[in-house]
Amino acid sequence: MPTARRLADVPAALQVEGLVKRYGAHTALHGVDLQVDSGELVGLLGPNGAGKSTLTKIACGLVRPTQGRATVAGHAAGSTQARTSQGYLAELFRFPGWATADEVMLLHQRLAGSTQGAAERADLLALVGLDDARGRRVEAMSKGMQQRLGIAQALVGEPRLLLLDEPTSALDPAGRRTVRDLLVEVQRRGVAVLLNTHLLSEVELVCDRVVIIDHGRVVTAGRPDELVRPRGVEVETAGGRRIVAGAGRADAPRIVAELVAAGEQVYGVQVLSSTLEDVYLDAVGDSEAVRTGGAA
Numbered sequence: 515m516p517t518a519r520r521l522a523d524v525p526a527a528l529q530v531e532g533l534v535k536r537y538g539a540h541t542a543l544h545g546v547d548l549q550v551d552s553g554e555l556v557g558l559l560g561p562n563g564a565g566k567s568t569l570t571k572i573a574c575g576l577v578r579p580t581q582g583r584a585t586v587a588g589h590a591a592g593s594t595q596a597r598t599s600q601g602y603l604a605e606l607f608r609f610p611g612w613a614t615a616d617e618v619m620l621l622h623q624r625l626a627g628s629t630q631g632a633a634e635r636a637d638l639l640a641l642v643g644l645d646d647a648r649g650r651r652v653e654a655m656s657k658g659m660q661q662r663l664g665i666a667q668a669l670v671g672e673p674r675l676l677l678l679d680e681p682t683s684a685l686d687p688a689g690r691r692t693v694r695d696l697l698v699e700v701q702r703r704g705v706a707v708l709l710n711t712h713l714l715s716e717v718e719l720v721c722d723r724v725v726i727i728d729h730g731r732v733v734t735a736g737r738p739d740e741l742v743r744p745r746g747v748e749v750e751t752a753g754g755r756r757i758v759a760g761a762g763r764a765d766a767p768r769i770v771a772e773l774v775a776a777g778e779q780v781y782g783v784q785v786l787s788s789t790l791e792d793v794y795l796d797a798v799g800d801s802e803a804v805r806t807g808g809a810a
Contacts, residue, residue, distance in 0.1 A: 525588030601668030
């Protein structure tokens with residue numbers, strides 16, 4: 515369910531209901547429900563083969579569902595209206611090496627039917643930090659610059675929904691931070707983002723909600739802070755460190771007071787909680803082990 519209440523007359527940026535996709539005897543999606551509201555950044559997580567790419571391709575209109583429906587800004591996925599309301603950056607994309615950044619943007623303006631001309635190209639290239647590289651050829655750009663150019667082209671035509679497939683997987687830490695900052699700015703402009711990624715740290719840092727799918731089903735969903743749970747309170751005393759299992763933040767003052775009353779010297783206290791990685795592995799751990807050759 516969405517975390518923010520929408521006005522009744524404003525459709526979700528992306529609405530997926532009862533989505534089923536079969537490829538012959540194989541079912542890639544089993545009745546998936548998903549909603550992304552305007553200005554919301556949702557992280558889509560799951561092992562390889564979980565159905566993430568199939569879901570994204572259906573939202574783009576590249577694949578037709580077997581059952582269920584997907585709408586973009588209230589329009590059926592794949593329709594002309596839906597396509598003009600979304601932007602997409604595939605994981606494996608390639609622009610012509612001889613083209614300049616400005617020429618790539620011009621091409622995508624024509625493909626998207628955008629009539630905003632040079633002003634839009636300049637604004638989007640500035641947004642992704644390429645305003646000084648508009649005349650540079652793609653073949654002379656770093657991987658990070660090409661990735662930012664890819665996001666810029668996906669924003670042509672002021673889409674309501676941005677679909678990103680592993681946008682930081684091939685970048686170094688500095689490049690990933692640049693893209694994260696960019697996503698925050700895109701969200702500030704009111705654009706909804708569905709971020710398909712394997713990098714849990716990225717999701718924790720920028721996403722409003724997390725949706726974890728496995729074997730074509732949503733197995734966990736919610737805000738990152740909702741999904742984590744307390745693991746105990748760690749206290750550092752003169753006698754060493756000890757963990758009070760099952761305790762939470764509200765228990766910390768009582769635990770410290772009891773130790774002090776018992777004559778202990780307390781030097782520090784820390785509330786321990788699970789990480790998004792723990793939540794992810796709890797949800798898909800067996801599947802991940804099978805896919806990576808680990809123990810079941």
